[in-house]
Amino acid sequence: MKTNKDTDLxxxxxxxxxxxxxxxxxxTERLRERMDTKPAxxxxxxxxxxxxxxxxxxxxxxxxxxxxxxNKAPHSIAKLSAPDNxxxxxxxxxxxxxxxxxxxxxxxxxxxxxxxxxxxxxxSGRTNRAIGAHQxxxxxxxxxxxxxLGNGIWRSERNVAIAIQMLSECEExxxxxxxxxxxxxxxxxxxxxxxxxxxxxxxxxxxxxxVIETKTIIEI
Amino acid sequence: MKxxxxxxxxxxxxxxxxxxxxxxxxxxxxxxxxxxLVGDVMDAEELTxxxxxxxxxxxxxxxxxxxxxxxxxxxxxxxLTLDFMKRRRPLLVSIEDSEVWQTxxxxxxxxxxxxTGNEERISRLEELIDQLPPDERLLLMLHYFxxxxxxxxxxxxxxxxxxxxxxxxxxxxxxxxxxxxx
Numbered sequence: 001m002k003t004n005k006d007t008d009l010x011x012x013x014x015x016x017x018x019x020x021x022x023x024x025x026x027x028t029e030r031l032r033e034r035m036d037t038k039p040a041x042x043x044x045x046x047x048x049x050x051x052x053x054x055x056x057x058x059x060x061x062x063x064x065x066x067x068x069x070x071n072k073a074p075h076s077i078a079k080l081s082a083p084d085n086x087x088x089x090x091x092x093x094x095x096x097x098x099x100x101x102x103x104x105x106x107x108x109x110x111x112x113x114x115x116x117x118x119x120x121x122x123x124s125g126r127t128n129r130a131i132g133a134h135q136x137x138x139x140x141x142x143x144x145x146x147x148x149l150g151n152g153i154w155r156s157e158r159n160v161a162i163a164i165q166m167l168s169e170c171e172e173x174x175x176x177x178x179x180x181x182x183x184x185x186x187x188x189x190x191x192x193x194x195x196x197x198x199x200x201x202x203x204x205x206x207x208x209x210x211v212i213e214t215k216t217i218i219e220i
Numbered sequence: 221m222k223x224x225x226x227x228x229x230x231x232x233x234x235x236x237x238x239x240x241x242x243x244x245x246x247x248x249x250x251x252x253x254x255x256x257l258v259g260d261v262m263d264a265e266e267l268t269x270x271x272x273x274x275x276x277x278x279x280x281x282x283x284x285x286x287x288x289x290x291x292x293x294x295x296x297x298x299x300l301t302l303d304f305m306k307r308r309r310p311l312l313v314s315i316e317d318s319e320v321w322q323t324x325x326x327x328x329x330x331x332x333x334x335x336t337g338n339e340e341r342i343s344r345l346e347e348l349i350d351q352l353p354p355d356e357r358l359l360l361m362l363h364y365f366x367x368x369x370x371x372x373x374x375x376x377x378x379x380x381x382x383x384x385x386x387x388x389x390x391x392x393x394x395x396x397x398x399x400x401x402x
Contacts, residue, residue, distance in 0.1 A: 006334040006364065006392065012345035013365040020252045021261050023268075027251075028243055031269045035239075035276070 183209045224289040231279050239276055246290050247272075250297045256361055257301050257354050267304055271297040287375045295376045298358065305354050327389065333396050341399060348398050356391050359384060 024030075186209040190201045198214045222230070227245065230238030250271055255264035274296050275282075282292055334345075349357060355377065362368045362376065363384075370381040377384065 005331050008334045008336055008338070008342050008345055009360070009392070009395065010364050012342050012349060013360060015342070016346050016349055017256050017361060017365050021255060023248050023251045024261075024265055027247060027265065027268070028240060030265075031243065031272055034269055035273060 179207060183207075186211070224284060227289060228279065228282060228284070231276065235276075239272070242275070242289070243272055246293050249290055250293050253294055253358070253361070253366075254297050254301050257358055258305065263304070267297065267300050270300050274300070287372065291372050291375055294362075295378070298376050299378075302354060330389075330392050330396055333399070334392060344399060345395060348395050352391065352394075356387070359387060360391060363388060 187201065190209075190211060195211075196213075199211060200214060202210055202212055204210050222241065222245075227238060227242050230241055232238065247268065251264055251268045254267045254271075255261060258264050258267065271293060275293055282289070286292075287295070349360065352360070359373060359377065362373045363370065368376075370384050374381045374384050379387075
């Protein structure tokens with residue numbers, strides 16, 4: 001090491017630090033006092049610090065987990081059930097024929113209630129809501145399925161898709177069978193009773209039988 | 221005169237006697253370094269005590285192959301002092317680094333500039349040293365005042381000798397730049 005290097009700097013340092021105060025005379029005694037008292041206290045504080053930090057992290061993790069658990073499921077359902085809902089709305093809007101409420105509906109799908117009850121020309125309030133507002137129908141349907149199958153059903157998107165598909169198929173089958181039965185009764189009644197000459201049995205747009213009276217033919 | 225190994229053995233076997241021996245041998249060296257850094261005797265005493273308390277607790281981790289006992293204690297003291305100073309107030313930075321690197325001067329020129337013997341420049345340097353951040357001040361102190369080799373400084377400050385040599389060059393450039401300004 002060169003001692004003749006940077007002499008100004010060395011001199012400045014020497015002047016600045018030459019008069020260093022000496023170690024206090026009671027230094028060893030005070031050190032001894034601290035040795036007898038400090039280690040245990042500092043160790044305890046250290047331990048508690050880590051424990052409280054770990055507890056805080058755990059609480060945050062649980063909080064985040066719960067938040068996601070409660071927010072994730074409804075969001076994914078809304079996305080998933082959107083295409084199915086369109087199909088359902090189309091089906092509902094096509095139903096013009098009078099259909100009576102069937103006990104089999106409830107038997108087949110439990111608490112899930114179909115919305116197409118009432119007169120053919122006046123769909124029920126629930127049908128209107130289903131056609132008009134897709135979002136509210138989604139929510140209502142989700143709630144009904146949750147009530148029937150429990151909240152756990154929403155944890156798997158595949159389960160939800162299968163459940164919605166099954167409901168749609170059940171609904172379709174029931175409607176078709178009811179229509180066939182009703183048409184059969186109308187036709188049998190029509191054939192069994194004497195009818196005026198201007199009365200005929202026809203099928204309307206929805207596929208239901210209707211008895212109509214024809215107008216007088218104007219002869220030219 | 222007992223060697224470092226004997227002192228360490230004394231601390232390990234007969235705690236109280238060994239500890240007294242160690243404090244008696246290295247107390248002033250550690251205290252001197254700390255008090256020059258913090259500038260306050262009470263704080264320096266507290267930090268020196270912390271240094272010895274930690275050293276007694278971690279005596280097992282001392283490796284005589286790597287450094288002398290005094291250097292090892294200085295290393296502990298340096299870390300504790302830096303932590304203390306960070307808690308107490310933000311580190312001072314006297315000159316921007318960009319300004320320093322813009323100065324185009326080689327090592328020989330710098331050496332000549334800092335070796336004039338001019339009384340006014342020496343006084344000004346004293347003031348400038350006080351404005352340096354603690355780690356830079358310590359490096360100057362260890363290397364120029366206590367005449368410790370860079371290897372020893374690197375152990376105390378936990379940096380490579382090459383990095384410390386670069387840092388020394390930068391500090392000198394910084395001081396030179398400030399001297400030019402006045």
